[in-house]
Every structure is written in structure tokens, then in C-alpha cells.
Amino acid sequence: MTGVDDHSRYCVIAQVMERATGRAVCSAFARALQAFGVPEEVLTDNGKQFTDRFGHGCEVLFDRICRENGIAHRLTQPASPTTTGKVERFHQTLRRELLDDCGVFESIEEAQRTLDRWVEEYNSMRPHQALDLQFPADRFTPVPEQERDMLGLRVPGMLALVSPQRTPPAKPEPAELSSVSAGLPKPVPAVVHRAPGGPVEFERVVPASGNLQVAGKQFWLGPARSGLTVTFWADTSVIHLLIAGTRIKTVRSHLSVEDLGRLAARGGCAAGPSPLPVGDSDGAAFEGERVVNNSGLVGLGGHQVLAAEILGGRQVGIRIDDGTLSFFDPASRELLQVRPNPLTSPEVRGLRGLRPAGPPPRPGVEPVRVQRKVSAVGTVMVCRQVVSLGRPYTGQTVTAHVSDTAITVELDGQIRVIRRTTDVPVRNVKANKPHRASDVV
Numbered sequence: 001m002t003g004v005d006d007h008s009r010y011c012v013i014a015q016v017m018e019r020a021t022g023r024a025v026c027s028a029f030a031r032a033l034q035a036f037g038v039p040e041e042v043l044t045d046n047g048k049q050f051t052d053r054f055g056h057g058c059e060v061l062f063d064r065i066c067r068e069n070g071i072a073h074r075l076t077q078p079a080s081p082t083t084t085g086k087v088e089r090f091h092q093t094l095r096r097e098l099l100d101d102c103g104v105f106e107s108i109e110e111a112q113r114t115l116d117r118w119v120e121e122y123n124s125m126r127p128h129q130a131l132d133l134q135f136p137a138d139r140f141t142p143v144p145e146q147e148r149d150m151l152g153l154r155v156p157g158m159l160a161l162v163s164p165q166r167t168p169p170a171k172p173e174p175a176e177l178s179s180v181s182a183g184l185p186k187p188v189p190a191v192v193h194r195a196p197g198g199p200v201e202f203e204r205v206v207p208a209s210g211n212l213q214v215a216g217k218q219f220w221l222g223p224a225r226s227g228l229t230v231t232f233w234a235d236t237s238v239i240h241l242l243i244a245g246t247r248i249k250t251v252r253s254h255l256s257v258e259d260l261g262r263l264a265a266r267g268g269c270a271a272g273p274s275p276l277p278v279g280d281s282d283g284a285a286f287e288g289e290r291v292v293n294n295s296g297l298v299g300l301g302g303h304q305v306l307a308a309e310i311l312g313g314r315q316v317g318i319r320i321d322d323g324t325l326s327f328f329d330p331a332s333r334e335l336l337q338v339r340p341n342p343l344t345s346p347e348v349r350g351l352r353g354l355r356p357a358g359p360p361p362r363p364g365v366e367p368v369r370v371q372r373k374v375s376a377v378g379t380v381m382v383c384r385q386v387v388s389l390g391r392p393y394t395g396q397t398v399t400a401h402v403s404d405t406a407i408t409v410e411l412d413g414q415i416r417v418i419r420r421t422t423d424v425p426v427r428n429v430k431a432n433k434p435h436r437a438s439d440v441v
């Protein structure tokens with residue numbers, strides 16, 4: 001892991017590590033920030049340690065460090081190593097002047113000590129042609145220590161788990177401090193976030209597509225919100241999404257206790273109180289039946305509450321709690337949808353046909369069965385996701401089973417499983433009607 005100052009070519013990071021994992025890379029980056037101060041910008045390639053640009057667009061640990069410390073993180077274009085030409089040229093010098101002739105190191109510690117000595121010489125005693133034969137240390141100016149102490153450095157607690165994997169070089173004499181700055185400080189002290197037993201809060205940045213993915217489930221927020229930081233409040237029953245402290249969406253949770261533990265270990269923390277408003281009721285739950293109109297809405301106490309378009313025309317049960325409305329099938333008590341509760345306690349008491357609530361409804365485990373007709377190019381559309389089946393099946397009607405994570409298609413007696421990339425609910429169960437002969441030109 002290497003890093004150089006763009007202006008002076010001063011080497012600020014030179015870390016030997018067994019594996020260039022995201023945490024090891026970010027640990028080296030954080031120690032450089034503590035040693036020399038926070039820069040305005042950082043330019044990296046598209047390695048997975050630096051970005052999830054070509055994955056699901058989630059915020060990786062390196063991006064989080066940059067965001068929390070006000071660093072603009074710039075990425076190179078794919079297959080363009082010349083964009084980071086200065087650090088690549090540094091690698092060439094490192095190979096020619098050290099690695100080609102040093103032989104085999106017996107340990108990482110020995111390799112690190114050798115590299116530290118070479119970096120000290122490179123920064124302070126080796127003239128650089130691009131600097132008019134000056135030394136990089138002559139042009140390098142770290143952030144003043146007083147300014148560093150005033151602004152501070154924000155580092156995620158999980159980096160405390162990563163070994164620095166290096167033996168710090170000997171402390172230079174006071175007269176040499178102006179030219180020798182390669183020694184890195186002690187690891188950044190931090191608090192380790194352990195998996196809490198209750199709800200978890202964590203943050204994600206909305207990608208350019210507007211589609212966030214968390215633990216295998218996608219959350220559509222729209223391209224207009226790209227670049228914004230979303231705070232998730234999650235437990236095993238409900239997930240709330242907040243931007244700048246304002247709740248923008250509430251959905252049924254798909255997370256298990258193990259999922260919450262993993263999210264807590266990856267930068268999350270124990271959550272505070274639920275962001276849902278607390279009414280003045282005594283905590284008792286009620287339920288009743290209502291019919292969903294063709295637009296997917298239900299009238300409750302003067303409020304038009306969105307249930308789901310696919311439930312249009314269907315009678316559903318509604319469980320009313322202090323913070324949520326749970327729509328369920330009255331016969332099986334299968335949970336169909338969860339929405340925030342906009343009703344006050346007096347409005348709830350004024351509703352007709354209510355009774356004390358029974359046991360909480362549970363999510364169904366069976367996937368939704370739909371039919372689709374294969375198009376002329378061999379594809380079908382399921383929940384706004386294009387599924388390619390092949391031109392030989394053009395015109396055929398196929399059956400698909402849609403779950404939260406996969407689309408399973410029955411074809412020629414075989415089963416094809418396709419990973420879901422959308423979170424759009426099923427709105428059409430039947431295949432499109434075939435064209436009439438008179439419609440064909």
C-alpha cells in the first residue's frame with residue numbers, strides 16, 4: 001500500500017501487508033492522515049478496497065473515512081493507469097532501486113524495516129528530476145500540528161481490530177525532524193462496536209442509480225438522492241430510512257439477529273429510540289378489516305394510507321400499533337405490508353369495527369407465482385427486471401416464482417434461478433393477453 005503527495009512526490013504511505021484487505025488498507029491510510037494531516041482530495045484507482053463503484057454502489061470503509069473527514073475522493077477512469085501516473089512512477093523507482101536487488105525477506109517486519117529506510121532516503125536524500133533535482137521533503141508541508149489537533153481525525157472504531165503490521169522506525173534526532181517524516185504514529189485508538197442485542201443504526205451513501213442494497217435487499221431512493229447519506233434504523237421487524245434526521249421510508253425488515261450483528265460489526269452501532277412518533281395511547285394494539293381501493297389505498301380516520309397497489313380490491317386485516325400499521329390476510333394472518341401509523345390515539349379510538357388485536361401477523365415464506373409471455377427477443381419482465389430466456393422460447397407463456405431475493409423460472413422441465421436486482425412488488429400475476437389477429441399488421 002503506497003501513497004504519494006501530488007505536489008511534492010513525498011511518500012506518505014509505504015505499508016507492507018500480508019493481504020491488501022479493505023481494513024488493512026484503511027488502517028494504513030488512517031495512520032498517514034494522523035501523521036501528516038487530512039488532505040483536500042485523494043485520487044485512487046477502482047480497487048475494491050477503495051470503492052464499490054462497479055458493485056452495488058455501497059459505501060466502503062475507505063469512502064466513509066473520506067466522507068467523515070471532508071476529503072474529496074476522486075476515482076480514475078477504468079483501464080487508465082496513467083491517471084495515477086505519479087504513484088505508478090514511484091512504484092517503478094521502488095522496484096529498480098530496492099526490490100530488484102534486495103533478495104528474499106524472512107518476515108514482513110524485516111521487509112517493512114528495509115522499506116522504511118528506503119523511503120526515508122527517497123524523501124530526504126534522493127534528488128527528484130521532476131522537482132528540478134530537489135528533495136521531496138523540501139517541497140512537502142504537512143498540515144500544521146495545531147490545526148490537526150483542532151480539527152481532529154474521525155476514524156471508524158473497527159480499525160482498532162487491524163494490526164498495523166509494522167515495526168515503527170527509530171525516532172530521529174530533533175535536528176532531523178524537519179526532513180524525516182516517514183515514521184508513522186501509533187495505531188489510532190478507537191472504540192470497537194460490538195453487535196448489540198437490539199436495533200442497529202448504520203449509514204449508507206445513495207449511489208448514482210438511486211438503488212441502495214443492504215444485506216441482499218434493495219432500497220429504491222431515486223437518482224435525485226444520489227450522494228446523500230442515509231441512516232438506517234433496523235431491527236428484525238422493521239427498517240426505517242432517514243436523511244438528515246427525517247424519516248423518508250419505512251419497510252418490513254428482512255434481517256435476522258445474525259444480520260444485525262454483522263451490520264453492527266461493519267460500522268454500525270446500537271440504535272437509539274425508534275424514529276416513529278410515539279402517540280399518547282396506552283400501548284394497546286387493535287385490528288379490523290378494510291377493503292383496499294383500486295389505487296392501493298385504505299381510508300382510516302380521515303387519512304388515505306397506502307397499502308399496496310397489488311392489494312387493490314382485496315379485503316385485508318389491519319393491525320394498529322403505536323408506530324406501525326400491519327396489513328395482513330384475514331384468513332391466514334400472513335403479513336402483507338407494514339406502513340408508518342399516521343393516526344393519533346383519538347383517531348384510533350374513533351375508528352369503527354375495531355377489536356383487541358390477536359397475535360402479530362407473520363411474513364409469508366412462499367414466493368409469489370406469476371406468469372409471463374416471452375417477447376420476440378426472448379425476454380420477460382418481472383417486477384421491472386428483464387429476465388433473458390432465449391429466442392427459442394418466443395411467444396411461450398412461462399411461470400415464475402418471485403421471492404425477495406430470487407426469480408425462479410420453470411422452463412422445459414428445468415428450473416432457472418435468477419438473482420433479483422429490484423425491490424419492486426409484484427403488480428401483475430397473469431401474463432399479458434395475446435394480440436388479436438386483427439391487431440397484427
